[in-house]
Amino acid sequence: MMMAAMRKRQKVVQERREAAKKRVWCDGEMADGGPALAEGLKQRLEAEGLKPTISFLSSDKKSWILHCPSWHKLSKDEFKELWDSHPTEYNEIMMHGRMVKIPRWQEAFGQSYTFSGSTAVARRDVPGPVATCMARVNRLVTCFAFKMALVNWYAPQHYLGPHHDDARQLVEASPIVSITWGQTRTFRxxxxxxxECEGSKNASLDLRNGDLLLMSWCLNKTHKHEVTKLAKGRQVAAGGRINVTLRAFKASLESHTGPTIKGEYGTKKKKKKAA
Known part of the structure; x- marks a missing residue:
């Protein structure tokens, strides 16, 4: 009896130690979002039997991407259900001084996001596959809290132009996380x-069904990223693509001030009139 109680106590102590390790996993250099974070995430994914790769796109290695193929695939039924839920209208963003429709469908879940002159107001009913991936990412990247998902649905003719993500609302040093489902598309x-970024390099990779991609905080400053257009000849046979992007926010939309007006999709901030 005493031996059994001792073994049970040792097990509890070990579990507590393991939990403590997980809590402090992202302390120090990893919390800075630099190469140490990339290497640490790579090791965690490899421990799951996956085959991630890191590409350092600057001499100081602060600008990096981590690509993990087949991280979380969807079944055909899961993909179809999520695909059929896409909005029927296109969001609008500010570009070159005017509001233009973006060439893909878009919806925010969990937490609202303001970028390019418009606000994607979040829905609270996060779809099952999106919620599952959000939970997995939070277990993987334990030093940042990912509570918001921006979902983009790409028909064959849709694309994403070259841009930087608006980082003003994001937690300093946090990576941007992306999951792809469906049609393979080129990410550039x-x-x-x-x-100024010494030794900066370009990169291009094909993102396939179930792929995970992380971009460092610094990369979003030194580089632009895009999902390229499919050639018209390839669009005929191509299927749809769903992308889920997760970000770590330092504040919710409710903490922002200023009136909003209903737009074609979500809301847009009203411009203040000159005094």
């Missing part, structure tokens, strides 16, 4: 000539 990363 191009160095920004306006930003």
């Amino acid at each position: 990363i191009k160095r920004n000539p306006k930003k």
Whole structure:
């Protein structure tokens, strides 16, 4: 009896130690979002039997991407159900001083997101596959809390132009996380000539069904990223693509001030009139 009680106590102590390790896993250099975080995440994914790769796109290794194929695939039924839930209208963003429709469907879940002159107001009913991936990412990247998902649905003719993500609402040093389902599409990363970044390089990779991609905080400053257009000849046979992007926010939309007006999709911030 005493031996059994001792073994039970030792097991409890060990479990507590393991839990403590998980809590402090992202302390120090990893919490800075640099190469130590990339290497640590790579080790965690490899421990799951996966085959992630890191590409460092600057000499200081602060600008990086981590790509993990087949991280979380959807069944055909799961994909169809999520695909059929896409909005029927296109969101609008501010571009070159005017509001334009974006070439894909988009919906925010969990937490609202303001970018390019518009606000995607979040729905609270997070779809099952999206919620599952959010939970997995939070277990993987334990030093940041990912509570918001921006879902983009790409028909064959849709694309994402080269851009930087609006980082003003995001937690400093947090990576941007992306999951792809469905049609394979090319993801291109191009160095920004306006930003000084020694040894900066371009990159391009095909994102397939179930792939996980993480981009470092620094990469979002030194590089732009895009989902390229499919050639018209390839669009005929191509299927749909769903992308889930997770970000770590430092504040919710409710903490922002200023009136909003209903737009074609979500809401848009009203411009203040000159005094």
